[in-house]
Amino acid sequence: MKVSFNWLKELVNVPVGPAELAERLSTSGTEVESVQPVGQDITGVVTARIESIERHPDADRLVVTQIFDGTDTHQVVTGATNVFVGAIVPLSKVGASLAGGFKIKESKLRGVPSNGMLCSETEVGVAAESNGIWILPPDTPLGLNFSEYAQLSDTILEIGILPNRGDCQSMIGVAREVAAIFKLPLKMPDIKFSDSNSKSEWTIRCEEPEFCPKYTGRGMTNVKVGPSPIWMQRRLQSGGVRPINNMVDISNYVMLECGQPMHIFDASFFEAKTVGIRFATEGEKMVTLDGVERRLPAGTGVITDGTKAVAIAGVMGGETSGVSDKTTAVLIEAAYFHPSKIRSAMRQTTLRSESSVRFEKGIDFKAIEWASDRAAGLVEALGGGQVTGARVAFVNEQHSAAQAKKIAFSAAQINGLLGSEFSEAQIADALKLLGFSVENGHAIVPTWRLLDIQEWPDLAEEVARIVGLDQIVTRLPLPNGLMPEPSPVRKLQTQLSKRLVTAGFCEIRSLPMISPEDAARCGQTPGAETTMQNAFAPEESIMAASHLPRLLNTLAYNLNRQQHDIRLFETGQVFGAQSGEIQETVELAGLIEGRETPSDYTEGLQSPQVYRYLTLKSTLESVLAPYKLTFSAGNSPQLHPIQQQQLTIGSAVIGVMGQLNPKLAGQYDVPATSLYFAINLNVLATVSVETPKFAPFSKFPSTRRDIAILAPKSLPFSDILTVIHQHKSPAVTDVFLFDFYESEKLGADKRSLAVGLVYQDLEKSLTDDDVNKPQEKLVAKLTELLPVTIR
Amino acid sequence: MSIQSQLDQMVSEASPLIAGCASLVELEDIRLQFLGKKGALTEILKGLATIDAAERPAIGMAANQAKTALSTLLDDKKSELETASLAAEMVKNAIDVTLPGVGTPLGHRHPISQTIDEISQILGRLGFAVEEGPEIESDYYNFEALNIPDDHPARDSHDTFYMMSGHVLRTHTSPVQVHVMEREKPPIRIIVPGRVYRRDADASHSPAFHQIEGLLVDEKVTFAELKGTLDYFLKALFGAKQSVRFRPSYFPFTEPSCEVDVACVLCQAKGCAVCKHTGWLEILGAGMVNRNVFRKVGYDPDQVTGFAFGVGVERIAMLKLGIPSIKLLTDNDLRFLKQF
């Protein structure tokens, strides 16, 4: 909400400047978002009357005006379309200084001399935008220093309204806060009008006393619709409201002033002089004042002329029932509409107005009459209207909004919550400053805070913010005994992330939302649990079931930016559902591309694809230690059909690794040689790690025997290893591959593998016989069981 | 010539040869020439037989002296030549140690992870243990249980993403408070780091970002402990001299509520665009747990009190690391990630 410092000063004697006021408001709980000087340093602008308007000889869009400032006549060329002969406007003469330091000089527009400029609200710095030249009221004297006359110079404090502080959505509301902070009186505006206590001709018929517990109406006649005086226009502008005509302006002015939304109807529209309040019926339609025909959601509160809807209660008026230039009699509405009903009307109609945002946060039930009278006084003063009878009203005194609220509290409770040592008197004083009455351990809540203040802790907050939060001591909580361990999943997440970083991986954190296309490519079939209703765009509408799509996109993103030798990982929740139950799993996944060691400038260590795959295997073995990782055949469709393996520990499948499926790699424009792995940490956390137990080692020497095997390329090494493990002597303590090569000499479909075996006994030195016999048996078994030859 | 003279002559003949010798092989030849089995000394001593038995001990001593003198010269020269040869060898086989290192360079954790770790460690010292919870939540845990009923205006500030199934993407990490309090009895002292989601169209926001929520519930917890905890936390994070300011505010799930500012770390509180010329940066929201939240989880609000706070991780990371745009934190550009 925009608060004019000039206006505020009329309601309370602010003893400090705008900047300090902003500071004091902020530290007492009213957030000031900005402090903006407006209309300052405007000079050389006077009020002047347009005497004549002629077409520009050489420009269709320009006119030449003669304009009289009370002393001299000036020729000014303008492109404005809303000017007319007799209009009084702000004229910036040659030498004038406008908003933003803009200076007016003598000039020629398309050959015609122009001595000055006609000003809009924007040029004199009081509004962000405007509809053409500012047309002043016809009774404005000529030749006045406009900057002084219109009080252009002001400071606007932009105040953030907290959801519980609807009462601050008005000048009086903010002035109340200021009065409390500085312990000053609030100066309420005077209300003056020729009262009429005669019986009103108007009838209020409220069918929904819960939705509308109070509705007041007051008829006025002999109204003259015209522009508002400049002081009112300025105040509306400072509140961000555009002046329209005196009647509309009065309703807006009263709302800005006291927070009570007002509506002024053209009385002639109510033939039966009856105002009805009811809920809209199924399919009911109405044209709102923005000219749009709307279907009213059933159950929306409407104001009627006794039968048909003329306004959406508390949200927006109807097109035809509003005040027009021809209006001579008006009905002033001031009412209370139920906050949550207004809220749902706003949601259903998607309409938001200055009125609805005030009703939504709850208005002061007891201040409605004051607002109605205030408006009547202004209509009489500015529009010449006369009150035609007493204010008529429907009031539901049983409504919760009508009930006084009394809250029991004690100083001990408040100090017990705040950790403070405020005295009873200190507490009572603070509450009284804010409009509470305090008596016998109770506080009576001011009528403008009924929705907000619920229990004694609310009183504690009021006291704390007025006395000052800095008056409460700062103290560390007492120690708490034992601190629990993090969850196994979190421990794994942290530990494995750190190990991957040591292995050269960079962690990414990407948005978890992906596109339906990403989901389909990566094998996710999203259901209702993982599809968003109101995503910004389809590209961000699915909660990802794995990190794969994000890793692919991030890899492509970085490759496009000339990065290479990339090792990425991501960890966090991935999303799925099983029979309607949402399942969130913590996954750790990585994607690598390029060389193992990017700084590797030596030729001998360039990594061929097999080397890269195998180093990733050993990286994962190290990262997952002390788990004993094993690898088995994998079947992930996102990976290369052959170049992939499942990661298993014991009988638990904890993840997968492999080369990307070339089709998927192509879809993301990343190299098909990229390698991916994923580990399900929830599963991993269920696998227990056995504490190692000491195994004795032999003090007798070991003996090594090697086998050189010529095998077809199609024979997996694991088959050879299986046979060796099945048929080796119990004295074999280690089996390892120590040489591997393929060459044309061997044949295109052959490769040579050299396996070393270590024989050792705990109890004795082994003889040649102890070693050679089992070794020969093993070699025989290999050739018997496998299509291999021994070299 | 007397044996003595022959010995003297041998020494004076050998000395310059040894001194001028340039290799170990040559030196060995010299040794053999003079001291070997068939060398000069052996030859000279053959003459002993012709000498008087009484003179022999003196001559023997002279021969030993000559031998020792030559051996010393030879040993010294050998050691000298060995040192020189080792030095030459080292130069010959030396690598260029100024070449850059080879190997896998260390990777990087994301700045958000680093910030979460740092915050968790600081609050861990005060006994706050890490808890986590689901990101797709029910309306009840995200709103209702936190004293934000359906028609509450506070829902406006939580621009919410809804799932087709009616679930919500949690708008804050506060639902985890409720899960933990439903599961456990006080005392409770937890922090909840995690990702949260807001449907905020503003370019300076991201639809997903990270929060850390803190909750402490016990008997007789007051606002003073809230202040103490956050003051300690912010000073540990931003430096011991950091000024911290508490401002009253409003959150539906706390009462009283406050926002906490630190003196602007970018302009040293002089006023800049980031702190909107106030000299203060809003860092977190906090407050005493609303009694309605305790009622929802079955705690007796007359028996326990507590405080909760929430801090935006991106904001902390951006301030501490000088990151100008939140987009950098979600783009995952390696040129960015490798800086931290």
Ligand SMILES: [Zn+2]
């Ligand atoms: Zn600053």
